[in-house]
Amino acid sequence: MKKKEINHKSNSSKEELFLFREKIKGKTLMDDRFMSAFFSDFPEGVELVLQIIMDKPDLKVLDINIQNTMTNLYGRSIRLDVLAQDTDGAYLNIEIQKSNRGTGFKRARYHSSMLDTNYAKLIGEDFDGLPKTIVIFICENDIIGAGKSLYTINRVVNETGEIFDDDAHIIYVNGQRRDSETKLGRLLQDFFNPDPETMNYRLLANKSKYLKEDEEGIEMVREYLTEEEWNKAIAEGKDIGIKIGIEQGIEQGIEQGIEQGIEQGIEQGIEQGIDQGIKKGAAENAIKNARSLLILGKVSNEDIAYCTGLSVDFVNKLADEIKV
Numbered sequence: 349m350k351k352k353e354i355n356h357k358s359n360s361s362k363e364e365l366f367l368f369r370e371k372i373k374g375k376t377l378m379d380d381r382f383m384s385a386f387f388s389d390f391p392e393g394v395e396l397v398l399q400i401i402m403d404k405p406d407l408k409v410l411d412i413n414i415q416n417t418m419t420n421l422y423g424r425s426i427r428l429d430v431l432a433q434d435t436d437g438a439y440l441n442i443e444i445q446k447s448n449r450g451t452g453f454k455r456a457r458y459h460s461s462m463l464d465t466n467y468a469k470l471i472g473e474d475f476d477g478l479p480k481t482i483v484i485f486i487c488e489n490d491i492i493g494a495g496k497s498l499y500t501i502n503r504v505v506n507e508t509g510e511i512f513d514d515d516a517h518i519i520y521v522n523g524q525r526r527d528s529e530t531k532l533g534r535l536l537q538d539f540f541n542p543d544p545e546t547m548n549y550r551l552l553a554n555k556s557k558y559l560k561e562d563e564e565g566i567e568m569v570r571e572y573l574t575e576e577e578w579n580k581a582i583a584e585g586k587d588i589g590i591k592i593g594i595e596q597g598i599e600q601g602i603e604q605g606i607e608q609g610i611e612q613g614i615e616q617g618i619e620q621g622i623d624q625g626i627k628k629g630a631a632e633n634a635i636k637n638a639r640s641l642l643i644l645g646k647v648s649n650e651d652i653a654y655c656t657g658l659s660v661d662f663v664n665k666l667a668d669e670i671k672v
Contacts, residue, residue: 377539385569408435438480456518480515488523497525
């Protein structure tokens, strides 16, 4: 298969890579550009996906091509998200569809026919050389609407109900069936999961982590963007960075405020406790001294009040208690 030429741009600045990293943190395998970078030079990843969808653990990928354009001199050309060839000679086209647009049945038929046309040179005298083709649409929604995990479409002889085995197949994968009980369900969870740390398949998680956190990986994602898409991503990355900065600033401010409040509260509590303790001790001494002077009976109640700082009324009450 002819490889797609990637538009390699000059190395990005550290600031641009940081901003772009903020932007792609939320990207998943359902996002076209990120998906392209993800499966580029990653045959083992494509192989895992096909093994699970086809339910063929022994399937081996011989070659892959990402975003390959197939030209039609007489009509519309197409660009294939992922095109793989397995060791049995079959050609498998994987298409990622985030919305219902572009998932029409006739598009699948057209992709199938374009595969036949492009590999017509393999037909031979009796057409037996025409390779097996499988077009796979991984869709965000249940396109068929029957609630199945996937739908395999083959031609059928109406009168007998038997499969018309022309080796042309179409599969629709239902992205809404992301259950944890099946390999396919867990695979689809990974397709929709932006966080490498919580993905199910380590092989896929490691590639996602590389593309989102390593500078070379981030640069690799950039290579699949047009200049316009790149500039837009940087602008959006700035907005995300500002939002995160504000949120972190508010959070840190609250934490620091709480810490400072607790610290100040403790300090004030200690100070108030000491102050209250001193006042309480002084009051107790004043009352003790007043009692002693009253017992001596040589000083007037007014003088005792003046010397101890107690009120005359309070000293009079103490005098009454002592008399009793």
